[in-house]
Amino acid sequence: MSNLSKTPTSWHIHMPIKTLLRYGDKRLGEIVTHPQGVDGARNELTKMRDEGKEFLVCDSSCDNRNPNGSCAGHQVEEEDA
Ligand SMILES: [Zn+2]
Numbered sequence: 240m241s242n243l244s245k246t247p248t249s250w251h252i253h254m255p256i257k258t259l260l261r262y263g264d265k266r267l268g269e270i271v272t273h274p275q276g277v278d279g280a281r282n283e284l285t286k287m288r289d290e291g292k293e294f295l296v297c298d299s300s301c302d303n304r305n306p307n308g309s310c311a312g313h314q315v316e317e318e319d320a
Contacts, residue, residue: 246317
């Protein structure tokens with residue numbers, strides 16, 4: 240009986256910055272929280288876009304990102320039963 244060890248990978252939700260910048264205040268505010276509100280969020284998104292990023296990960300705990308800003312995936316460790 241073969242037992243392939245398959246490590247499951249999970250990704251954080253990430254959104255295209257281009258799309259986020261098109262959203263109105265209400266919609267953007269539902270997705271991104273920023274201490275300076277949606278204007279602050281937009282400033283930051285614009286800065287990221289200017290730096291060559293294409294995606295925003297909607298979780299600041301993400302520590303594995305691609306150069307374009309998207310989540311590069313995380314291996315989920317299987318818990319011992
Ligand atoms: Zn991630």
